[in-house]
Amino acid sequence: MDNYMKLTVAAKSPNEAFARSVVAAFCAPLNPTVDEVNDIKTAVSEAVTNCIVHAYKDTDNGEILIEVTLQGEVVHIAVADRGIGIKDIAKARQPFFTTGNDERSGMGFTVMETFMDTLDVVPNEGGGLLVKMSKAINNRSR
Numbered sequence: 001m002d003n004y005m006k007l008t009v010a011a012k013s014p015n016e017a018f019a020r021s022v023v024a025a026f027c028a029p030l031n032p033t034v035d036e037v038n039d040i041k042t043a044v045s046e047a048v049t050n051c052i053v054h055a056y057k058d059t060d061n062g063e064i065l066i067e068v069t070l071q072g073e074v075v076h077i078a079v080a081d082r083g084i085g086i087k088d089i090a091k092a093r094q095p096f097f098t099t100g101n102d103e104r105s106g107m108g109f110t111v112m113e114t115f116m117d118t119l120d121v122v123p124n125e126g127g128g129l130l131v132k133m134s135k136a137i138n139n140r141s142r
Contacts, residue, residue, distance in 0.1 A: 047079035
C-alpha cells in the first residue's frame with residue numbers, strides 16, 4: 001500500500017459531491033487523465049447515492065464510510081453502509097433494476113461497473129453493503 005485514507009460522511013445528498021471530490025483529489029498523485037478522474041468521480045457518486053437513496057431510505061441517521069487505497073498505479077475504493085442491504089445482489093446488479101420510485105433509472109451498479117476495472121458488491125458485516133471497486137491509472141496498454 002502506497003497511501004490510504006478513510007472518510008465518514010452522513011448519508012445526506014450534499015455529501016455526495018464532497019465525497020467524489022475528496023476521492024478524486026486523493027488520487028491526484030497518480031496523475032490520472034481527465035477521463036480517469038471523471039470515471040472515478042462518477043463511480044463514487046453512484047455508490048454514495050445508492051447509500052443515500054436506498055440503504056437509508058427510512059432514516060436520516062445513516063453514515064457512509066469510504067476507504068481509498070493507492071497501490072502502485074491502482075486505486076482501490078470501498079464504500080460501505082450499515083443500511084437495509086439488498087436481498088438479491090445479483091438481481092440488483094442487473095441494468096434497470098431499482099427498488100426506488102419511477103425517478104430512479106436502476107443503472108447505479110451498471111455505471112460503476114462500466115467506469116471501473118473491477119466491481120464487487122457484498123453484504124457488509126453488521127448489515128448494509130460493501131461496494132469494492134478498483135481502477136488502474138495511467139495504464140496506457142488499454
